Amino acid sequence: MMATTTRTAGKAPLSAYVLSIVMALVLASIVGAIASVFYDENRLLGFVIFSACTAGTFFALGWVLFVSKYTVEEDAHAEDNIEHRWYDKATSGAFHDIITTAGIALFALSVTRLEVSGTAVLILLLTLAMASFGLRFWAAKRRDS
Incomplete structure (x- = not known):
């Protein structure tokens, strides 16, 4: 996905950052829990590894969903x-x-x-x-x- 922005619009409220972090932690934990089902030897290790590996992606998704609408202004002519x-x-x-x-x-x-x-x-x-x-x-x- 290419950048479709020209400038920042301002600062997001604290609640947007909190929502972003909470969503990331919940989704990463869900992925970790699902993965741990398949690791009979050490379920906790499977949970931790998969949660940690997916957390960054979910933090980015949370930022896009909750924070970016306050901090990024879309470029109306991004396709050009x-x-x-x-x-x-x-x-x-x-x-x-x-x-x-x-x-x-x-x-x-x-x-x-x-x-x-x-x-x-x-x-x-x-x-x-x-x-x-x-x-x-x-x-x-x-x-x-």
Whole structure:
């Protein structure tokens, strides 16, 4: 998601920050609790690790939902920004990279009958998507500057 802002509008009330933090802690705890069900050896460790790993994302979500409406003013013409065009180019190119790579990998795995874990496949696809997007965004930015 690209920045769609031009300037800050002010300071959020304390209640917005508190809501943001409480929501983040509750959601991270829920994820930790769900994950702990699958960790028979040490449920507390599973809870702590997954709660800690998801807390940052939920803090960011809480900030967007509760704080940003007071602190960020939207840009009415965000779609016209050059960064938005770079983002569109990078995401569409990365999508094609993923589809092509997944198709070739599926063909290779089908022919060789090699077994690969779902976790490994998803990690590789996510890594490919992030790398492809990053490189394509950087290339679009360099081309236009």
